[in-house]
Amino acid sequence: MKNYRDRAVVMRSWPLGEADRIVEMYGMEAGKLRAVSKGVRGRRSRNSGLMQVTAEVDVMLWRGRDLDTLVQAALVRPNLVGPEIELDAYQAACELIETVDRLTPDRQPNPQIYRLLSTGLRMIAEEWSPFLLGSLLLRLLQLEGYAPLVGACSLCGRRDRLERFDFGSSSARCSDCGGEPVAPEVIAVVQRVLDARVREVLAQRPGPEAGGFEGLVARLVAEHAGRSLRSAGVRLTP
Numbered sequence: 001m002k003n004y005r006d007r008a009v010v011m012r013s014w015p016l017g018e019a020d021r022i023v024e025m026y027g028m029e030a031g032k033l034r035a036v037s038k039g040v041r042g043r044r045s046r047n048s049g050l051m052q053v054t055a056e057v058d059v060m061l062w063r064g065r066d067l068d069t070l071v072q073a074a075l076v077r078p079n080l081v082g083p084e085i086e087l088d089a090y091q092a093a094c095e096l097i098e099t100v101d102r103l104t105p106d107r108q109p110n111p112q113i114y115r116l117l118s119t120g121l122r123m124i125a126e127e128w129s130p131f132l133l134g135s136l137l138l139r140l141l142q143l144e145g146y147a148p149l150v151g152a153c154s155l156c157g158r159r160d161r162l163e164r165f166d167f168g169s170s171s172a173r174c175s176d177c178g179g180e181p182v183a184p185e186v187i188a189v190v191q192r193v194l195d196a197r198v199r200e201v202l203a204q205r206p207g208p209e210a211g212g213f214e215g216l217v218a219r220l221v222a223e224h225a226g227r228s229l230r231s232a233g234v235r236l237t238p
């Protein structure tokens with residue numbers, strides 16, 4: 001049997017030739033995969049109409065060597081575009097999807113990442129907070145094994161005055177041990193998210209640490225995405 005079924009989040013799509021499209025999605029059981037959706041303009045365009053970025057779909061796919069073929073699709077949850085979603089929420093959804101794309105390998109199923117993507121997109125649409133995107137991206141880093149060390153200074157072990165961060169070792173430092181300055185409140189938010197206390201963070205009244213937290217997580221994502229590209233043998237310089 002080369003046909004298989006899965007539930008998937010649509011990540012992105014691009015044209016293939018005159019009438020077809022390639023759709024990239026994250027399947028609950030198959031992981032990240034790409035499939036050809038045939039006949040965008042033809043009689044079988046019914047499937048393509050459902051395969052919108054951020055939508056959640058039940059799909060039947062024909063397994064190919066590199067590319068699968070979309071046989072059938074049914075909508076589970078429509079895409080997030082529309083008057084009911086704010087622009088910054090839509091941008092956050094795109095950033096979450098792009099980061100999953102950059103950090104996860106093809107065809108390596110991880111149901112926790114599927115759940116993060118599915119639940120994360122719903123939360124972005126329904127319960128916006130300035131801490132939300134950073135929390136989702138940090139959980140993603142943690143699931144991929146890139147959680148920063150923030151419980152104690154990574155050089156001397158002290159647990160107070162954690163006011164620095166060393167991006168080389170991805171760890172917090174105390175004010176004596178050096179590193180880039182970061183507010184202790186930001187380190188505290190990172191710790192809560194890593195302890196799976198995201199609800200608590202989202203309920204928090206946002207202060208100046210919200211921007212610092214988002215900046216720190218963005219920097220961590222950039223560091224690790226760069227490393228995973230290099231380890232995949234992609235040449236970054238000519």
Ligand SMILES: [Zn+2]
Pocket residue numbers: 153154155156157158173174175176177
């Ligand atoms: Zn120290």
